[in-house]
Amino acid sequence: MGEHDESARAVLEAVRDSVPQLRENGLEADERRWIPEQNIDLLEKAGVFSLAVPRRFGGLDLPLPDQVAVLTEIARGCGSTSWSAVAWVSTAWMVTLYPDKTQEEVFAGGSVRVSGAFTPTGKAVPVESGYRLTGKWRFNTGCRGAHWDLLAALVEHPDGSEEEVFALVPMSDLTIADDWHVTGASGTGSSTTSAEDLFVPAHRVISGEVALTDGAPGRTPTAKGREYSLITYVVAESVATYIGMAKAALEVFLERLPGRGLAYTSWTDQRQHPLTQHRVALAANKITAAETLSASFVELLQRRADAGEQPTIEERATVRGQAGTAIQLVKEAVQDLQTIAGASALSKYLPFQRYYRDLLALSTHGLMSPDMSLEVHGRVLVGLDPETPFL
Structure with a gap:
């Protein structure tokens, strides 16, 4: 196992261990309109804020698939924490596009937000x-x-x-x-x-x-396999939050299911109801389909970076379109679950409603909106200019 593999595994395991606490802190994050300091400390100790920092500054400099895996896992605990981590990690990578003098200032500590x-x-x-x-x-x-x-x-x-x-x-x-x-x-x-x-x-x-394009003239190049296309890199990392929240919503839905009856009906075990079975299976498969799409374009972007190449315009448009489709799929999955979750799931003390609200809210983001992303992809597919610099 290589040094990168060991580092990635260590960060992922530490984040996975933090998921229950991140989930528990969700209500506090909601009410104070900012994630608790404990969440930041947990991610700091796990090494999350070193993910995209070059190794010459003491960072982990992990490849995109490993970064995405970590950000997805954070979202299983708290969507807001993952979205903040996406911002901090992806923008830290952008600093590698600046002159060396700037990088030395920003990356001095090896971990930075x-x-x-x-x-x-x-x-x-x-x-x-x-x-x-x-x-x-x-x-x-x-x-x-x-x-x-x-x-x-x-x-x-x-x-x-x-x-x-x-x-x-x-x-x-x-x-x-x-x-x-x-x-x-x-x-x-x-x-x-x-x-x-x-x-x-x-x-x-x-x-x-x-x-x-190529970053500032004269800057020290990042390690081989870390020269990504800016927009597709940011998009790929952002999708991780949506998928992680959907996985969490399914998890907490299933945790509450045993022993639940259906109000105003003779059903004493919701698991026995065919509609529940159908909706749960459909939601699980939509989430899996979104994960598969994400894995596909993340692999493409990493393969291009490993070869020292930038993705083509067609590939960049495909990333936008597939990312939009993945977000649409997980949005539908959680909406499907919400329709059978019952009124009790509306309680602010239960995490399901927070995953539901956060996922819908973040689906309106201009760069990540499924409709906007599919339009860009569709224009290229039918032979038109994408008419956007955000590729």
Whole structure:
């Protein structure tokens, strides 16, 4: 067994051992609108925040399939914790696209949490040695527990044209608004961050084009097999949260099933009802189908990275479409279970309703929405331009 395999197994086992506690902490995460510190500590001890950190900085630098396995397992405990971990891990990988000087600053401790807001709702004004950054960034998942924040902004050039850039700043330099009041994924603490005339040195700013292609010129390349396509990498990691929550919803549904009767009927054991059997089997198979789709495109992305290649446009569109289909499948699976879970499952003290709400809420995410993803895939399948840079 290789060193990477041993590290991956150790992290996965530690996270798996934490699932009951993460699940138990779900109500607190919901009510305080941010995951408990205990959840972060459990993942820190497990090594989760080193998953994408290069080994030369003391990180684990695990391949994509191993990262996805860990993030899926976290979601079996708490969807909000997994979604935050996806943000921290995937954005930490993005830091490998920056100059070495930036990487040395961010990865100094070997374990780091980096949040990001990728809608360019800020402005970066060029000044000597860097930029002045001003703006507000909504839906900034994990910002309350992050060390750094990667923020999209627009630079206006003298000819009037605009260029998107990504500025990397310490979270301590930003203001975090208390404005995350939602009915699903409450524990992600996806509040708004803001900056006012904040100086960002030039080495912590890269263009959107650089982020979507080869990274900053002259940077030390990451290890072989870790040069992924940005958007497909983020999508592949995000799908893990949806699948993990669906698996958890099925688990807790089945745990409550023995001895449950059906109110206002003569059925004293819900397991005996054919509709229950049908819905449970259909939900389980939809989840398995989603896992199979995910495994397929994760394997594709890792194979391309191992060969030192980037996926083709067609393959990137396929990843978007298959990811959207996987999310649609697990969404339907949990909805199917919800229709037969009974009124008692609505209790906020039971985790089923939280998995249900969080999964539906996160299905509205712009990049992960099944409808949007299938449109991109469909356009390419019928021979049209995808008309999106998010591939």
